[in-house]
Amino acid sequence: MEGEPVMSVVELEQVSKVFERLEALAGLSLRVSEGEVVGLLGHNGAGKSTTMKLILGLIRATGGEVRVFGQPPHGAQAHHLRLRIGYLPENVMFYEQLTGREVLRYFGRLKRVAAGQVDELLERVGLQGAADRRVKTYSKGMRQRLGLAQALLGWPRLLILDEPTVGLDPLAIRDFYTIIDELQAQGVTVILSSHTLSGIERHIDRAVILGGGRLLADGTLEELRARAGLPYRLRAYGRFASDDWPEHLPVPALVTQRAADGCLEFSVAGQDKLAALRGLLDHPAIQDIELEPPSLEALYAYFSAAAESGSLPPCT
Amino acid sequence: MYMILTVAAKEFRDGLRNRWVMAITLVFAVLAVGLGYFGAAASGRLGFTGLATTIASLSSLAVFLIPLIALLLAYDSVVGEDEQGTLLLLLSYPLSRLQLLTGKFLGHGAILAVSTALGFGVAGLVITLFSEQVQGGELWRALGFFILTAILLGWAFVALAYVISVLATEKSRAAGLALIVWFVLVLLYDLLLLGLLVATSGGQETVSTLPYLLLSNPTDVFRIANLIGFEAAQAYSGLTAIAAQNLLHPALLLFALLGWVMLPFALAAWLFQRRRT
Numbered sequence: 001m002e003g004e005p006v007m008s009v010v011e012l013e014q015v016s017k018v019f020e021r022l023e024a025l026a027g028l029s030l031r032v033s034e035g036e037v038v039g040l041l042g043h044n045g046a047g048k049s050t051t052m053k054l055i056l057g058l059i060r061a062t063g064g065e066v067r068v069f070g071q072p073p074h075g076a077q078a079h080h081l082r083l084r085i086g087y088l089p090e091n092v093m094f095y096e097q098l099t100g101r102e103v104l105r106y107f108g109r110l111k112r113v114a115a116g117q118v119d120e121l122l123e124r125v126g127l128q129g130a131a132d133r134r135v136k137t138y139s140k141g142m143r144q145r146l147g148l149a150q151a152l153l154g155w156p157r158l159l160i161l162d163e164p165t166v167g168l169d170p171l172a173i174r175d176f177y178t179i180i181d182e183l184q185a186q187g188v189t190v191i192l193s194s195h196t197l198s199g200i201e202r203h204i205d206r207a208v209i210l211g212g213g214r215l216l217a218d219g220t221l222e223e224l225r226a227r228a229g230l231p232y233r234l235r236a237y238g239r240f241a242s243d244d245w246p247e248h249l250p251v252p253a254l255v256t257q258r259a260a261d262g263c264l265e266f267s268v269a270g271q272d273k274l275a276a277l278r279g280l281l282d283h284p285a286i287q288d289i290e291l292e293p294p295s296l297e298a299l300y301a302y303f304s305a306a307a308e309s310g311s312l313p314p315c316t
Numbered sequence: 317m318y319m320i321l322t323v324a325a326k327e328f329r330d331g332l333r334n335r336w337v338m339a340i341t342l343v344f345a346v347l348a349v350g351l352g353y354f355g356a357a358a359s360g361r362l363g364f365t366g367l368a369t370t371i372a373s374l375s376s377l378a379v380f381l382i383p384l385i386a387l388l389l390a391y392d393s394v395v396g397e398d399e400q401g402t403l404l405l406l407l408s409y410p411l412s413r414l415q416l417l418t419g420k421f422l423g424h425g426a427i428l429a430v431s432t433a434l435g436f437g438v439a440g441l442v443i444t445l446f447s448e449q450v451q452g453g454e455l456w457r458a459l460g461f462f463i464l465t466a467i468l469l470g471w472a473f474v475a476l477a478y479v480i481s482v483l484a485t486e487k488s489r490a491a492g493l494a495l496i497v498w499f500v501l502v503l504l505y506d507l508l509l510l511g512l513l514v515a516t517s518g519g520q521e522t523v524s525t526l527p528y529l530l531l532s533n534p535t536d537v538f539r540i541a542n543l544i545g546f547e548a549a550q551a552y553s554g555l556t557a558i559a560a561q562n563l564l565h566p567a568l569l570l571f572a573l574l575g576w577v578m579l580p581f582a583l584a585a586w587l588f589q590r591r592r593t
Contacts, residue, residue, distance in 0.1 A: 019592075053404075056408045057408075058404065058408060059592075079410040080410070082408065082410040083410055085408070087405065087408040089401050089404045089405050089408075090401070091369060091401055092400070092401035092404075092405055093401055093402070094400075094401035094402065095330075095400075095402070097330070097333060097334070106322070106326050107405075107409070109318075109322045110319060110322055110323075110409045110410070110411055111410065112318075112410075113408060150405070210514070252426075265498060296373055
């Protein structure tokens with residue numbers, strides 16, 4: 001579409017990348033608008049890192065076109081682009097013998113950032129207390145926070161994070177996404193990749209599922225859920241009499257679990273979930289109800305399997 | 317330029333932090349003073365004696381040490397950063413590969429230059445203070461030339477280390493490759509030349525190509541450069557003296573060493589552009 005109100009920060013058109021004989025990407029088209037937080041999902045080797053490197057201009061596409069802020073990300077003008085992009089590579093080990101502050105100062109100088117911003121960023125990621133300790137002594141979570149601070153040098157408008165939460169404990173993951181949410185509120189575009197799906201769900205606007213260098217699915221989680229038609233999981237807890245389990249709902253529902261402690265689990269289609277809930281609420285013995293949407297894992301498994309069997313629903 | 321200097325400053329500071337600068341300075345100073353003092357021990361005397369002997373023994377020791385130090389200093393420059401993931405990150409910055417490599421070269425080059433000049437300079441100072449025989453002016457001219465060629469030799473091997481570092485896919489392989497390069501250029505090459513001379517019984521053709529064969533090894537260039545000025549030293553030097561009599565002018569030798577700095581560096585830069593990450 002011409003003259004869109006929202007600018008495309010990243011555009012990939014029919015991009016392919018071949019390493020020697022290995023086809024890492026095959027005809028990938030992707031568009032990321034300003035202010036979006038996009039999750040790039042897929043197994044190892046799905047093409048996530050390759051896609052990121054193409055966007056960063058670290059490698060060149062074998063075919064197709066890549067544009068970042070409307071320009072190709074390599075060549076003479078790319079230096080200017082790079083000042084507006086922050087990147088956190090997968091498994092980066094910063095200079096162990098330097099302190100966190102020294103590492104950040106070095107990268108800050110290379111990005112021509114004022115020295116004061118280093119302190120500001122250290123505080124932002126909660127490393128001010130450890131800033132003058134050597135990176136060698138840092139925990140995995142602290143290293144990752146240092147990496148994030150590095151990516152935020154110069155307050156970039158596009159942030160590319162490769163597997164940012166790998167190896168982090170749940171608390172560190174939560175802290176990490178808190179920062180991502182704040183950045184999103186400031187209109188920063190974020191592309192982050194993950195092969196583990198837990199924790200990411202509530203923080204991304206859109207999921208892009210890759211598999212074998214191809215786009216398997218692209219859309220908001222609601223859209224993807226609707227397209228996959230995966231059932232919701234509905235759990236009812238209560239002190240049910242032995243002959244009075246509320247197994248019959250007004251809508252088609254499959255009982256998937258029936259535990260002696262009074263937990264009954266159904267599998268219901270998305271459009272039937274409200275009717276099913278209403279049906280359950282009428283039962284006198286109900287004490288608690290849980291409704292769980294199909295997880296990203298389930299979606300991922302669905303789209304991967306669909307791609308493999310060749311019955312892939314057409315992607316837009 | 318600001319980018320290059322930023323990288324160079326970091327490398328130099330790393331050199332200070334890792335005690336590289338201190339260690340190299342110390343090794344060179346102790347060696348030079350020791351050789352100067354004990355150099356004449358074989359003739360039954362101690363103390364600072366002939367300048368030619370001192371420079372000759374210094375250069376034959378430095379020719380082993382300097383390449384080794386330079387290779388150790390720089391062999392992991394590219395592959396090391398690649399392994400820890402910082403290379404990928406640096407390349408996503410507004411910094412070209414040539415700028416990165418040039419910055420590293422300036423940093424490593426400064427480490428070597430500072431410690432070589434300091435180490436041998438201190439030794440020269442000690443020798444002038446405690447020796448009656450050695451003339452100050454003559455010493456500083458010879459030592460100055462020696463330090464200059466030693467620095468160039470070091471830079472040449474830093475550049476060679478970059479070639480290794482760019483080619484290698486793992487740090488440990490780069491280390492092995494560096495050791496092989498050191499062994500071939502410092503030890504094996506001269507042995508082969510000697511073998512060639514003996515095999516051809518010093519035939520006219522071999523002798524006339526010998527200067528070119530010597531010029532195609534930076535360690536030989538360094539050796540000849542420091543022996544050529546001293547007739548006394550030529551007696552010690554065996555192989556190199558054969559070629560030293562003709563067409564190897566000091567200026568030409570300096571030029572050859574400079575070529576040995578620039579060519580491997582250009583090769584490393586070219587290979588780095590073609591490297592996958």
